[in-house]
Amino acid sequence: MAQPLKDEELCKLMVDTHGARFDGGIWDAFDNEVVPELPEEPSIADLGCGPGLFLFDLCQRLPAAHLYGFEASETMLDFAENLSWSTDNPRLRNSDLSLGIPAPDRQFDLVSMNFFLHQFEYPLPLLSETLRVLRERGLVWVYDWVRRPLSEYLRFWELDPGLPGGADDPSLAYRLFASHNRFTSEDWRYVFSQAGLVTVAELPRAGGQHALSILRRQPH
Numbered sequence: 607m608a609q610p611l612k613d614e615e616l617c618k619l620m621v622d623t624h625g626a627r628f629d630g631g632i633w634d635a636f637d638n639e640v641v642p643e644l645p646e647e648p649s650i651a652d653l654g655c656g657p658g659l660f661l662f663d664l665c666q667r668l669p670a671a672h673l674y675g676f677e678a679s680e681t682m683l684d685f686a687e688n689l690s691w692s693t694d695n696p697r698l699r700n701s702d703l704s705l706g707i708p709a710p711d712r713q714f715d716l717v718s719m720n721f722f723l724h725q726f727e728y729p730l731p732l733l734s735e736t737l738r739v740l741r742e743r744g745l746v747w748v749y750d751w752v753r754r755p756l757s758e759y760l761r762f763w764e765l766d767p768g769l770p771g772g773a774d775d776p777s778l779a780y781r782l783f784a785s786h787n788r789f790t791s792e793d794w795r796y797v798f799s800q801a802g803l804v805t806v807a808e809l810p811r812a813g814g815q816h817a818l819s820i821l822r823r824q825p826h
Contacts, residue, residue: 658686
């Protein structure tokens with residue numbers, strides 16, 4: 607079966623909805639829970655970085671950070687490379703992360719995944735790789751979809767800013783439903799526990815349709 611969205615369409619969707627997804631509540635959580643745990647010049651990896659807007663935000667907030675973006679789509683990487691970076695561009699790498707994270711052990715103080723991990727039917731290998739490249743006291747940031755009933759999911763897309771293209775194609779939200787509604791909140795907690803992660807903070811978003819989890823490795 608064909609993917610619901612082409613790369614160009616998905617890139618536009620991510621760009622158009624970025625401001626709604628990454629509002630003040632998200633950055634309050636980042637400032638309160640993440641920033642105090644980071645060194646002065648943190649090394650940060652964004653897995654499935656898409657069009658690079660989260661990295662772009664980090665560049666403004668943490669100008670001394672060393673930023674890395676891993677993404678399989680050339681369309682997304684082209685968009686990211688053409689952003690107006692205020693400092694040196696992050697190191698962007700075309701990577702199929704189902705094959706592993708192309709980075710040395712314990713390189714990063716923070717590994718982020720924004721609306722990415724839900725794409726994996728079996729996410730434990732990627733989370734294991736995340737722990738491999740995470741420093742001992744590092745944090746993992748997972749901001750993603752949470753399974754909700756179809757009726758609630760469809761209503762979610764009726765809210766501003768809506769689903770780009772949804773008015774012209776009413777089947778689009780239905781076709782996106784399966785991938786966006788893979789795991790419940792309880793499922794995510796179980797997955798993280800199985801991977802060897804403990805929750806530092808959890809923030810439900812968008813009426814429960816999204817959730818942010820900030821995690822660290824389980825103590826030995």
